[in-house]
Amino acid sequence: MAFNSTTFAIFFVLVYAGYLLLYRSLRGQNLLLLIASLVFYGWWDIRFLFLIIVSTVVDFFCALLIHRGHVTRRERVMTSAYVIGGALLLVFPNWDAWWQSLQANDGADRPGLSESLRVLLACTDEAGAWSLGLWTVLITAAAAGLFNTLYPLIERISPQRKRRVGIMLSVVANLGLLGFFKYFDFFISSATAGLQSLGLEVNPLLLEVLLPAGISFYTFQTLSYTIDVYRRQLEPTDDFLAFALFVSFFPQLVAGPIERASHLLPQMLRPRKIQLPEFHAGLYLILWGLFKKIVIADNMAPICNAVYQNYWEHRGLSLVVATMAFAFQIYCDFSAYSDIARGTAKLMGFDIMVNFRLPYFAVSPSDFWRRWHISLSTWLRDYLYIPLGGNRGGSFNTQRNLMLTMLLGGLWHGASWNFVLWGFFHGLILAIYRVADKRPIDAPVITMRDRAGYLSRVAIMIVLTLIGWVLFRATGAVAADGTAYGSMHQIGHILTQWASLADLGYAKSIGYEVCFYAAPLILVQIAQHRSRDMMIMTRLPLVLRGTWYGLLIAGLFVLGARESVEFIYFQF
Amino acid sequence: MSVSPQGYNPHETQAQDRLPRERLRAVSVGRIVLEWVLAGAVVLLVNLLAFATLERYDPNRFRVQVAVKYEILREHGDQYDSLILGDSTPNQGIMPGILDEQVGGRWLNLATVANLLAASDAWLLDEYIDRYGAPKAVLISHVPDMWAREVDASVISQAPVAVSRFDELKPAVKLKPGELAKMYLTRYAPLYSKNDSLNELLKKPWKVRDLRGGFDPDGFMPMREAEPGWHAAQQTAIAAYEDKSFKVSAINEQAMQRVIELAKEHGFTVYLLPGSVSQGLAQSQGYQGNFQAMMQQYQAWADASEQVRLILPRPQVFPDALMYDEDHVTLEGAKEWTTQIAQAILAQRSGSAETSEVIKP
Numbered sequence: 063m064a065f066n067s068t069t070f071a072i073f074f075v076l077v078y079a080g081y082l083l084l085y086r087s088l089r090g091q092n093l094l095l096l097i098a099s100l101v102f103y104g105w106w107d108i109r110f111l112f113l114i115i116v117s118t119v120v121d122f123f124c125a126l127l128i129h130r131g132h133v134t135r136r137e138r139v140m141t142s143a144y145v146i147g148g149a150l151l152l153v154f155p156n157w158d159a160w161w162q163s164l165q166a167n168d169g170a171d172r173p174g175l176s177e178s179l180r181v182l183l184a185c186t187d188e189a190g191a192w193s194l195g196l197w198t199v200l201i202t203a204a205a206a207g208l209f210n211t212l213y214p215l216i217e218r219i220s221p222q223r224k225r226r227v228g229i230m231l232s233v234v235a236n237l238g239l240l241g242f243f244k245y246f247d248f249f250i251s252s253a254t255a256g257l258q259s260l261g262l263e264v265n266p267l268l269l270e271v272l273l274p275a276g277i278s279f280y281t282f283q284t285l286s287y288t289i290d291v292y293r294r295q296l297e298p299t300d301d302f303l304a305f306a307l308f309v310s311f312f313p314q315l316v317a318g319p320i321e322r323a324s325h326l327l328p329q330m331l332r333p334r335k336i337q338l339p340e341f342h343a344g345l346y347l348i349l350w351g352l353f354k355k356i357v358i359a360d361n362m363a364p365i366c367n368a369v370y371q372n373y374w375e376h377r378g379l380s381l382v383v384a385t386m387a388f389a390f391q392i393y394c395d396f397s398a399y400s401d402i403a404r405g406t407a408k409l410m411g412f413d414i415m416v417n418f419r420l421p422y423f424a425v426s427p428s429d430f431w432r433r434w435h436i437s438l439s440t441w442l443r444d445y446l447y448i449p450l451g452g453n454r455g456g457s458f459n460t461q462r463n464l465m466l467t468m469l470l471g472g473l474w475h476g477a478s479w480n481f482v483l484w485g486f487f488h489g490l491i492l493a494i495y496r497v498a499d500k501r502p503i504d505a506p507v508i509t510m511r512d513r514a515g516y517l518s519r520v521a522i523m524i525v526l527t528l529i530g531w532v533l534f535r536a537t538g539a540v541a542a543d544g545t546a547y548g549s550m551h552q553i554g555h556i557l558t559q560w561a562s563l564a565d566l567g568y569a570k571s572i573g574y575e576v577c578f579y580a581a582p583l584i585l586v587q588i589a590q591h592r593s594r595d596m597m598i599m600t601r602l603p604l605v606l607r608g609t610w611y612g613l614l615i616a617g618l619f620v621l622g623a624r625e626s627v628e629f630i631y632f633q634f
Numbered sequence: 635m636s637v638s639p640q641g642y643n644p645h646e647t648q649a650q651d652r653l654p655r656e657r658l659r660a661v662s663v664g665r666i667v668l669e670w671v672l673a674g675a676v677v678l679l680v681n682l683l684a685f686a687t688l689e690r691y692d693p694n695r696f697r698v699q700v701a702v703k704y705e706i707l708r709e710h711g712d713q714y715d716s717l718i719l720g721d722s723t724p725n726q727g728i729m730p731g732i733l734d735e736q737v738g739g740r741w742l743n744l745a746t747v748a749n750l751l752a753a754s755d756a757w758l759l760d761e762y763i764d765r766y767g768a769p770k771a772v773l774i775s776h777v778p779d780m781w782a783r784e785v786d787a788s789v790i791s792q793a794p795v796a797v798s799r800f801d802e803l804k805p806a807v808k809l810k811p812g813e814l815a816k817m818y819l820t821r822y823a824p825l826y827s828k829n830d831s832l833n834e835l836l837k838k839p840w841k842v843r844d845l846r847g848g849f850d851p852d853g854f855m856p857m858r859e860a861e862p863g864w865h866a867a868q869q870t871a872i873a874a875y876e877d878k879s880f881k882v883s884a885i886n887e888q889a890m891q892r893v894i895e896l897a898k899e900h901g902f903t904v905y906l907l908p909g910s911v912s913q914g915l916a917q918s919q920g921y922q923g924n925f926q927a928m929m930q931q932y933q934a935w936a937d938a939s940e941q942v943r944l945i946l947p948r949p950q951v952f953p954d955a956l957m958y959d960e961d962h963v964t965l966e967g968a969k970e971w972t973t974q975i976a977q978a979i980l981a982q983r984s985g986s987a988e989t990s991e992v993i994k995p
Contacts, residue, residue, distance in 0.1 A: 338660075338661050338662065338663065338666070339658035339659060339660060339661055340658065341666070342658070342659070342661045342666050343656070343658050345666070345670075416656060419653050419654050420654055432653065433653065504652045575837075578837055590654055591654065593654075594652065594653075594654045594655065595654060595655060595656075595657045596654050596655065596656045596657075597656050597657055597658060597659070600658075600659055601657070601659050604665065604668060604669055604672070605672065607669050607672075608668070608669040608670070608671070608672025608673045608675070608676060609672065609673075609676050611669060611670065611672075611673035611676070612672065612673040612674070612675065612676020612677045612679075612680065613676060613680070615673060615676075615677050616676070616677050616680040616681075616825055619825040619826055619829055620684075620825055620829045620832045620833055620836065621829075621833055621836070622829070624829075
């Protein structure tokens with residue numbers, strides 16, 4: 063269920079109405095939001111809900127084990143029931159076959175109740191073997207049983223070891239899920255390619271499983287919870303409902319911001335009050351987010367795709383313009399999701415962290431990373447860069463830590479070498495700037511010379527960011543004759559052909575389109591930058607404000623792309 | 635990478651303080667309501683502006699075509715005594731001036747677009763008779779794939795008839811509540827329904843022009859140059875015809891019955907003929923199958939009434955040089971096609987017309 067769909071609009075109105083009706087009951091509201099969040103996520107693929115449930119249960123348990131050294135019988139039974147129930151409800155039924163049987167028998171031949179149940183609850187697959195769903199239920203039940211049986215043994219180990227067992231279990235479970243679903247095939251196929259290049263024949267075992275939407279976001283979010291508890295920076299909660307809601311809170315579940323438990327979890331634990339300024343800002347964030355997604359990002363997508371999918375036919379400026387289109391697309395797409403997430407949360411009295419602060423106004427790579435995907439960059443800082451040693455231990459170690467952090471940050475975005483390369487590129491420019499540019503990020507801009515210096519720094523950073531986006535966007539392409547080109551060929555072609563003056567006519571035509579759709583964003587961002595206020599448009603005089611909102615709504619109708627494009631960050 | 639507490643960037647604190655922040659304003663419920671009411675009013679105002687602009691500068695040629703035809707009928711219909719009806723093929727393919735000269739009378743081209751179905755022929759004819767009495771002759775031409783089409787409320791709403799009157803027209807269009815809403819939206823909410831045209835106007839305002847100037851006073855729309863790249867569209871049309879089997883939808887059947895009824899009642903002749911087609915499309919099997927079925931249907935209507943005559947009962951094929959696209963002719967093609975039509979009408983009148991036998995399977 064995407065934010066820019068009618069389904070979500072109806073869903074949110076219903077959930078919000080229920081939420082307001084339950085204003086006297088915190089547990090009632092939390093339960094409603096948890097169910098809504100599971101429905102929201104299950105809309106893509108109901109089976110993957112099970113992964114969220116596993117992640118929730120494991121981290122709830124681990125945090126308690128780390129902090130107080132034991133888990134009560136009630137908590138064990140509750141979490142065991144939740145995870146086994148999840149397997150039974152979500153993974154065991156053959157939802158796909160059941161749905162297909164309904165589609166195939168649309169109308170008079172619709173299958174009866176018993177036939178539907180038979181399809182839905184089949185324990186075997188077409189070959190007669192036990193179905194994956196049945197295996198999942200059995201393994202889950204066995205794991206829960208084993209855990210409850212062995213629990214007394216865990217009770218006996220020392221508190222210090224319990225802490226270590228708890229954190230290890232959490233890290234292994236979360237990164238295990240992420241690694242299995244996101245990176246298994248990538249590493250196997252990369253290793254296979256490496257062995258084959260050495261002349262060794264191997265037949266790789268590829269799983270070819272679907273990537274669960276938002277897995278990178280919620281695993282990082284829950285991981286930060288157990289790590290914070292382990293570091294004694296946070297007290298875990300024993301309110302399982304509130305914790306389950308923290309993990310699966312629908313506004314930011316699929317594409318962030320990656321929230322910290324210290325910020326979001328307390329909001330699940332105490333009654334929320336909907337404040338008027340927050341409500342007011344929330345409405346605007348939703349509207350502005352929809353505008354950025356539907357009008358800007360979705361109109362930039364075809365411009366960029368047309369060039370990148372046939373990049374070998376283009377030279378010079380058209381490649382630059384297409385990359386600029388992608389820069390606008392990815393920023394508007396991702397920041398729109400964050401805006402809508404934050405807006406819907408604000409309407410319900412929640413506060414979610416700001417994820418973008420005008421990244422294209424950055425003057426250096428480190429400035430860029432404090433403005434772009436802030437929830438991820440701060441996560442990597444706190445849970446990777448600093449544990450690696452941060453900037454302690456001399457220049458070499460600092461540069462190494464930076465590079466490792468950025469490489470893993472790149473890999474976080476996707477199981478593909480171009481993302482690793484993108485991370486490497488950002489690590490490299492961070493390192494170079496660290497050595498070569500000692501000017502303060504926020505040097506005062508007073509004289510004309512300051513201004514020129516500031517603008518040149520921003521311009522250089524924009525060029526570097528665009529080069530980074532080439533690496534990020536280069537996922538390869540297939541020509542009409544079936545020839546497949548890899549990322550590296552694409553990157554090589556695009557970066558070496560930038561300077562060519564060919565293709566001017568086409569560049570002019572797509573350049574105009576890019577300027578046309580980006581103009582409102584640029585104007586708003588200049589106002590935001592000058593005022594240093596992200597909500598400057600909500601501070602306009604009433605008449606101007608109403609007019610601006612009206613124009614945004616009219617813009618959604620008139621300029622909104624009819625072909626909806628899925629949010630880019632869903633794939634991460 | 636963001637700044638670490640250990641401060642790998644020494645300007646962290648200063649920089650963090652100077653990053654743009656979210657500053658929320660104090661606001662009252664009344665102010666929130668007022669600003670959103672104002673936003674709604676702006677949307678309505680923009681909608682009105684869009685409505686007025688599109689009245690004059692709609693870049694959608696088909697919508698302008700329909701509006702222009704009704705306008706000519708209502709304002710200048712009294713100057714004409716014979717009508718050309720049908721879809722866009724006769725709109726830009728049959729020249730009233732040539733028929734005036736060669737056949738006699740004062741011909742008016744009221745052909746609209748295929749999506750308005752044959753219903754539009756019947757409605758225009760009815761309105762003409764209501765206003766000015768019976769015409770001397772009516773010429774109707776359609777492409778084969780028009781006959782199977784059903785009512786689409788948003789397209790039908792282009793006919794400038796009061797929404798409440800659609801169920802009084804003959805043939806009547808009975809709209810379900812959802813379709814009625816769609817019709818109102820199409821007509822009165824251009825922000826929603828004509829967003830592509832508005833997008834085009836906003837994006838390229840220097841290209842704005844009044845397309846009404848593209849019509850002759852007698853309703854003919856001359857197209858001087860071929861559509862660039864129409865051969866690619868021809869391939870799409872060929873593929874589309876492969877999947878189609880000819881049939882006449884209920885509304886089209888009712889429309890033709892209404893035309894026949896009026897012809898009988900008022901004693902004028904209705905000439906039926908197929909629409910123009912390119913050589914490439916005419917040679918395709920899909921088109922040929924549909925064409926033959928259409929001609930049999932035309933013959934059935936002609937057999938049912940003395941007032942209905944079938945002329946030029948073969949594919950109206952023209953060389954690519956005379957085609958605007960796969961089923962429309964250019965001005966030069968129009969001259970040739972209209973001359974053939976004039977000769978066919980004259981031959982009909984003198985009793986020496988070619989029969990439809992040639993097209994029977």
